[in-house]
Amino acid sequence: MDEGLSNTPQGVGRGQHVPVLLKEAIDFLAIRRGGTYIDCTVGLGGHSFEIAKRLGAPGHLIGVDKDPAALEIAQKLLAVESQGAGLNDDWPKVELIHGSFAEIANDQRPGTIDGFLADLGVSSLHLAEVVSAAARPMNSGKHRIHPATLTFQALRIFVNRELDDLRELLEAAPQMVKQGGRIVIISFHSLEDRIVKDAFREGAKQGHYELLTKKPVTASEEELERNPRSRSAKLRAAQRV
Numbered sequence: 152m153d154e155g156l157s158n159t160p161q162g163v164g165r166g167q168h169v170p171v172l173l174k175e176a177i178d179f180l181a182i183r184r185g186g187t188y189i190d191c192t193v194g195l196g197g198h199s200f201e202i203a204k205r206l207g208a209p210g211h212l213i214g215v216d217k218d219p220a221a222l223e224i225a226q227k228l229l230a231v232e233s234q235g236a237g238l239n240d241d242w243p244k245v246e247l248i249h250g251s252f253a254e255i256a257n258d259q260r261p262g263t264i265d266g267f268l269a270d271l272g273v274s275s276l277h278l279a280e281v282v283s284a285a286a287r288p289m290n291s292g293k294h295r296i297h298p299a300t301l302t303f304q305a306l307r308i309f310v311n312r313e314l315d316d317l318r319e320l321l322e323a324a325p326q327m328v329k330q331g332g333r334i335v336i337i338s339f340h341s342l343e344d345r346i347v348k349d350a351f352r353e354g355a356k357q358g359h360y361e362l363l364t365k366k367p368v369t370a371s372e373e374e375l376e377r378n379p380r381s382r383s384a385k386l387r388a389a390q391r392v
């Protein structure tokens with residue numbers, strides 16, 4: 152197991168956004184120097200930094216996020232942290248892509264990815280957008296709908312779209328990932344975890360995967376104390392066989 156997490160204080164420049172299950176995710180990815188990995192949910196780049204560090208100059212990190220503001224911050228933090236850690240000469244090609252991981256997964260050439268991570272979770276920016284878009288029409292028109300109804304409708308559509316994206320990612324996964332490559336998914340609610348569990352079990356039945364986690368991995372006592380957001384996190388991992 153890989154013990155060498157960064158000496159850079161975790162969460163520097165990330166405010167409250169401390170990466171969840173960081174050591175566990177990195178251990179399960181078992182990153183190969185020089186490989187090609189996708190961080191499907193870059194966020195502020197906490198997991199991405201640890202992946203990039205292990206890839207070194209011959210590696211390639213593809214980072215994806217739906218939230219352009221998060222990508223902009225991640226780009227800056229990754230540059231500052233790689234410099235701070237003296238890694239400029241051994242830093243992989245980092246490609247940050249704005250979009251959904253469902254589209255990016257489908258764009259990959261089959262069998263070219265050594266592994267990917269998805270640390271699911273909504274950006275507050277997107278939640279913020281969904282709620283305000285739902286609230287807008289309530290001030291106009293004769294047939295006013297209660298703002299709470301509109302907000303719940305909008306949130307349900309939003310969550311359903313997120314779940315569809317996750318299903319698409321998991322459907323594409325067996326084709327994307329090389330033999331021996333790793334898939335690590337961190338989810339935060341039971342609907343997501345169920346989708347991951349079922350996809351991994353089905354993949355194992357079809358001979359695509361060896362399951363690396365029989366039960367989901369959860370945060371240690373120490374992490375729970377340090378980072379309350381880790382409370383509902385569940386990590387599942389599989390290896391392409």
Ligand SMILES: C[S@@+](CC[C@H](N)C(=O)[O-])C[C@H]1O[C@@H](n2cnc3c(N)ncnc32)[C@H](O)[C@@H]1O
Nearest residue numbers: 170192194195196197198216217251252272274
């Ligand atoms: C929990 S955060 C990731 C945190 C990140 N691992 C870190 O260390 O900073 C989840 C991110 O996933 C992004 N996201 C959610 N659904 C997505 C999707 N379908 N495609 C791409 N990004 C998505 C959100 O915008 C958010 O930035």
